Amino acid sequence: MRLALTLCLMLTTPAVAQETFSGAEFDARVSGKTLYFERAGRAFGAEQYFPDKRVIWAFEDGQCQRGIWFENANSDICFIYDESPEPICWDFFKQPGGGVSARAKGADPLNDLFAVHEDEAPLACEAPDLGV
DSSP, rough: OOOHHHHHHHSSSSOOOBOOOOOOHHHHTTTOOEOOOOOOOEEEEEEEEEETTTEEETTSSOOEEEEEEOOOOOOEEEETTTEEEEEEEEEEEGGGGHHHHHHETTTOOOOEEEEEESSSOOOOOOOOOOOO
């Protein structure tokens, strides 16, 4: 009986909120780096972060888009890309061991992106979207 009660309490207890990066923390964490993301265990894309908040996003098919990121009034990390001028906002979460995950605003957590690798190498984008 105690086991059943304990299990019920565990299932009804809300999950601990994940800590998000502020804009300044995000900048310090990603500036000068390229992060490679997976969703549901599959490669999703990579983003190169420049020191001046410019970015290049590369889809898995090799298509690249230039953009910028900024922190909005709600402390969301938002991106505007040349191909889509409407801001796309995300929560970037701090993961154990210094990792990073991301969730588009309003999206199902099952669609979270996880940074599985990072380096300082530029993305291999074809001109004019060279990752340098």
